[in-house]
Amino acid sequence: MDTNIQTDEQVIITGLDTGQQDYDYSMTELAELAQANHMTVVQRVDQVIDRPNPATYFGKGKVEEIAEVAAANHATTIITNDELTPSQLRNLEEETKVRILDRTALILEIFATRAKSKEAKLQVQIAKLQYQLPRLQTSASQRLDQQTGGGSGFTNRGAGETKLEMDRRVIQRQISHLRHELAEINRSEDTKRRRREKSNIPTAALVGYTNAGKSTIMNGLVERYGMGEDKTVFAKDMLFATLDTSIRRLTLPSKKDFLLSDTVGFVSKLPTNLVESFKSTLAEAANADLLIQVIDYSDPNYEEMMQTTAKTLKQIGIDNIPMVNVFNKADKTEIEFPVLEGDDQVVISAKQAESLDLLVDVIRKHLFKDYVQAKLLLPFADGQQVSYLNEHTNILDTEYRNEGTLLTVEMSPQDAQRFAKYEV
Ligand SMILES: Nc1nc2c(ncn2[C@@H]2O[C@H](COP(=O)(O)OP(=O)(O)OP(=O)(O)O)[C@@H](O)[C@H]2O)c(=O)[nH]1
Ligand SMILES: [Mg+2]
Structure with a gap:
């Protein structure tokens, strides 16, 4: 059964503006979260105040106003922008006679229907x-x-x-x-992960705000470099489309293999309990060699979203993995796709396959920077080693000598070590 189909509920969203910088943005986001939960936002009520009222969150007069607005609009739920204390929740519900849903509970409801x-x-x-x-x-x-x-x-x-x-x-x-x-x-997931770690394949993880285009990028790359397997993931214009981690193996033309993971997206004030519970899902990102932060460049709030991602990564304890910024959805902006300075950022559109190669270049520069070039002389008797090199490394040049095959090879540090004895 599709639990996503619900009758639309009329709700009002409410917030306390205590002078925090991102207040307006967080209220816009709250409205989007409500829509994601199939609710229709009929009104928004704000209160500018220094600090929340410990008993009722809003000041007394405001509580009355909210109750009136809710009644006048036939709202069945009032949503608050912050997580409320248990007593605030109880008191507000008693005084307004309407169901109160705080931001945390709302996010939990969305996650519950998406899981x-x-x-x-x-x-x-x-x-x-x-x-x-x-x-x-x-x-x-x-x-x-x-x-x-x-x-x-x-x-x-x-x-x-x-x-x-x-x-x-x-x-x-x-x-x-x-x-x-x-x-x-x-x-069992752990076991699988350990096995992957052993295989010495570099790993990149897509991270970032929900709906930024992570899964679409993953699918675009799988289509191009996924060795013909149909292993696309679910991508859709909705918050929290992805709640699991998927991992795909990609092979770049120069026989460079890497693993790419796609996981749950972030939103501001992601409930601590939820982050805590999703640690195992997010662990994939924690084990990556490179984080690829996907940003919806067409969203006017993209800078705040980047801050949210930074905060959330810190919350999960990820703070020392190199990260590149991918400004996605450039097709939806007026901006020409500029070539940005350095190897740490790129502007793309996941909807334009060619631009994904700009991203691949960035990934390549980071994940394969330790790759080395060497000349190897392999005696004809060691034909098996040549087939290994053919399969797993990037052979730039082949020459046949009397003593054997002279190969110019680009390879991982591990392979370089393995073939050190053939080096000339
Ligand atoms: N126009 C345009 N739309 C895009 C682009 N990339 C993604 N989208 C759309 O944005 C929506 C969200 O994409 P997803 O790939 O599901 O986003 P996500 O980051 O995986 O989101 P969550 O899984 O919810 O965290 C989809 O409707 C995509 O088609 C892009 O470059 N241009
Ligand atoms: Mg996704």
């Missing part, structure tokens, strides 16, 4: 339960009021243990159970 693989589903489920855990009180205490005694189904209920404590325990147990399941999956 397809077992791993992604587990990760989202863990993050959701962790979000719920400190927020149980309202519903639990309400249920306690309604309790008629007995028949709760729990036989091990100790004396004095409240319904709330019980609910908490159940959730904690669920979390540890799900973590266990996830660990099982990761163990």
Whole structure:
């Protein structure tokens, strides 16, 4: 069943402008997140204030205004730009009589509908339960009021243990159970990853803001350099189209192989629980030799998006991997594709296959910079070694001598070591 099909819900988005630089942008993004969750934003309400009200997030007058705006627009949900404390959430809901969804819960809802693989589903489920855990009180205490005694189904209920404590325990147990399941999956993923590491193939990881075009670039490169296999990934104009990591092996014309990974995109204020839960998915990027940051150059907020990516990478603990910037979707801008200075940035359009080669040049310069050229003299008896070189290295020149074959070869440092004894 397609869980994405829902009836559109009317919502209002609300935010506190405490003077933060990227406030407007984060509100625009909040509206996009709501749309991604199949909601129709009917109004936006802002409050300029020094700091949030600890009890109700907004000031008292504003809460009344929001309740009125919600009622007048038949909004069934009010979305807040920040994650609320459990008591703020409860108080706001009581005072407005409308469901409150904070930014974190909204992102969790989107992730939950998008998750397809077992791993992604587990990760989202863990993050959701962790979000719920400190927020149980309202519903639990309400249920306690309604309790008629007995028949709760729990036989091990100790004396004095409240319904709330019980609910908490159940959730904690669920979390540890799900973590266990996830660990099982990761163990096998780990094994696969280690195997890849051993194979000594350089690895690049696509990272960046959601909807920037990472998966489209991946597909474009797979089509060009993926050795004829149809292994395209899902790419679509929606936030969080990708929630898993896919890895593809690509072979450049000079027999240079590398692995390219495509993974979940970022958004500002990505909930900590979610980042934590998705660590195993993001680990692929952490193990890369090169990060390729994809940027939607046609988005007026692309600089803020770059900052978000930088912050998120830091949050995951990735801070010492070389990174190149790929300014994508240039076809949607007025900008001519300029050739940028240096080897660390490039302007492309994933929709124009030729421009992908500009990116390939950048990748090549980084991933294969340790490659060396050497002249090797292989005796005719060592024909097997020649076939290996033919298959795995870039042979620039071949000469037949009396003593054997003289090859000029470009190869990885590992291969150079392996063939050192043939060097002339
Ligand atoms: N015009 C234009 N559209 C592009 C370009 N690159 C990607 N797109 C479109 O942008 C949308 C998002 O592309 P994806 O490749 O799914 O983006 P992503 O970065 O993988 O996004 P997530 O998986 O959600 O993080 C799709 O509709 C693509 O067709 C480009 O260079 N030009
Ligand atoms: Mg994607």
